[in-house]
Amino acid sequence: MAQIDVKLTRHLFAFFPQLEGKALQVEADTVAEVVQALDALAPGIAYYICDERGRLRPHVNAFIDNEMVRDRRALGDGVQAGQTVHILQSLSGG
Amino acid sequence: MTDKTLWVATRKGTFRVAKVDGRWQPKLAGHPGVGVNFVARDPNTGRLWALLGHGHWGAKLSISDDDGATWRDNEAQIKFPEGARYLTQDMFEDPDSEHGVGWKLLTKKATVLKLWVIGFGGDGAIHVGTIPGGLFTSRDGGKSFELNLPLWNHESRGGDLLQGDGTGETKWFGTPASEGGEFAPGIHSIVVDPRDPKHLYVAVSTAGVIESLDGGLTWRSRNKGMILDHTPDGEAEWGHDTHFIECCPAAPDHIWQQNHVGVYYSADAAASWRKVSQPEQGVHFGFPVAADPHDGRRAWLVPGHSDQQRMTIGGGLFVARTDDGGETWQQQRAGLPQEGAFDVVYRHALVAGEGVVAFGSTTGNLYVSEDGGASWQTVGNNLPPIYAVRLG
Numbered sequence A: 001m002a003q004i005d006v007k008l009t010r011h012l013f014a015f016f017p018q019l020e021g022k023a024l025q026v027e028a029d030t031v032a033e034v035v036q037a038l039d040a041l042a043p044g045i046a047y048y049i050c051d052e053r054g055r056l057r058p059h060v061n062a063f064i065d066n067e068m069v070r071d072r073r074a075l076g077d078g079v080q081a082g083q084t085v086h087i088l089q090s091l092s093g094g
Numbered sequence B: 001m002t003d004k005t006l007w008v009a010t011r012k013g014t015f016r017v018a019k020v021d022g023r024w025q026p027k028l029a030g031h032p033g034v035g036v037n038f039v040a041r042d043p044n045t046g047r048l049w050a051l052l053g054h055g056h057w058g059a060k061l062s063i064s065d066d067d068g069a070t071w072r073d074n075e076a077q078i079k080f081p082e083g084a085r086y087l088t089q090d091m092f093e094d095p096d097s098e099h100g101v102g103w104k105l106l107t108k109k110a111t112v113l114k115l116w117v118i119g120f121g122g123d124g125a126i127h128v129g130t131i132p133g134g135l136f137t138s139r140d141g142g143k144s145f146e147l148n149l150p151l152w153n154h155e156s157r158g159g160d161l162l163q164g165d166g167t168g169e170t171k172w173f174g175t176p177a178s179e180g181g182e183f184a185p186g187i188h189s190i191v192v193d194p195r196d197p198k199h200l201y202v203a204v205s206t207a208g209v210i211e212s213l214d215g216g217l218t219w220r221s222r223n224k225g226m227i228l229d230h231t232p233d234g235e236a237e238w239g240h241d242t243h244f245i246e247c248c249p250a251a252p253d254h255i256w257q258q259n260h261v262g263v264y265y266s267a268d269a270a271a272s273w274r275k276v277s278q279p280e281q282g283v284h285f286g287f288p289v290a291a292d293p294h295d296g297r298r299a300w301l302v303p304g305h306s307d308q309q310r311m312t313i314g315g316g317l318f319v320a321r322t323d324d325g326g327e328t329w330q331q332q333r334a335g336l337p338q339e340g341a342f343d344v345v346y347r348h349a350l351v352a353g354e355g356v357v358a359f360g361s362t363t364g365n366l367y368v369s370e371d372g373g374a375s376w377q378t379v380g381n382n383l384p385p386i387y388a389v390r391l392g
Helices: A010-014 A031-041 A045-049
Strands: A002-008 A024-028 A060-064 A084-089 B006-010 B013-020 B023-030 B035-041 B048-054 B058-064 B085-093 B101-109 B114-120 B126-131 B135-138 B186-192 B200-205 B208-212 B242-248 B251-259 B262-266 B285-291 B299-304 B319-322 B330-332 B350-353 B356-360 B366-369 B377-380 B386-391
Touching (some): A002 A031, A045 B058, B006 B356, B023 B377, B048 B114, B186 B242, B200 B242, B208 B242, B251 B285, B299 B350
Parallel strands (some): A002 A084
Antiparallel strands (some): B006 B035, B035 B048, B126 B135, B186 B200, B200 B208, B285 B299, B299 B319, B319 B330, B350 B356, B366 B377
């Protein structure tokens, strides 16, 4: 599996302070595996990012480098070594 | 006097309200900035449970074992099992429609849209009602929660969609009054009979009152006597927009119901309902109802002006109380604003307990009475929109 850098919105550190200030790196071949690996580091975080069917929550965005993921339903987008997965809250305006 | 604590769930956090130096004082107790739909103490364990609705991060169960000083996510979160589906109406683009949209019946995969209410049984069971309408029960103190399948697969909502395709018909409607746009029927009321924890009622907006006598193995409608004004058949078994139900703890066969189409009272364990609206006293439309802890014939409401307006009647806020099973109602206004008030009180935001009645509104006003509603004290005018007020 590939070594993937992960950057999270600081909003998530309010609920998972153990991740704050850490250089997050996980082994994964898909975005779904990135989320699973994060959940091993911070149990419960996967259910913040995805619903119980594994779909990205409606107001959450995930990017691979600068590209938004295409598969929001299963997070099947592939990732490669050296890439960075960003998990961010989406803005609804205001 | 009371040594009780009020727990207030708001759009922006959980508040603890206690009497300090003779004055009720609210204090932010947790979840700053987070939507809290409901907060209550489990009388069996003393644990506080808050039902959160994070704007981005979904619905979460949060617990506190130190009176709200610290909170953490419960290890077991409420989740619909793989394969859980439900029938619901959904909007779709319809070029043939004047407005460009139409409605169709869809089968959707169930995910938790909202944790709405929590109830506790004398046997230690913890019950949670959700949108879409799931009843989840824990029998191990909250270590795990299981979806009640007999209710989820009930014939009134299309039968078993887990194993098959069911009947394709549902009598449960959407619940557009739900803030946040969770357009699916949900369970907002859970009543556990204090005499028998296997005797349960839930109420659904929109379906009505549903009862189980066997701990949730089987369920039946309990809507006799309620008259619909939004369907062709006013006496239909299903389709009732019950806003909230509560029983008298000391006389549990006495159950009160604020419904979309009036106030109802049952003195026979929901076998039959009697309409006790009194429009000339403003008693008809509203969301909450609170039963007296001892006297089954006494209850409080905070009426609103009709389903068209949903705000105070004539700009003056009042509570209505009956002492005679709804035969007569008195308006209780002392201490409440009588002009320029446009408060709406949600279904969980009125509570009556030993020596205290309290309610909060979506305009962030919180009021307490220690004399049965004869007079009211203002606890705060600048709280976030209030979703629930509970004692414990």
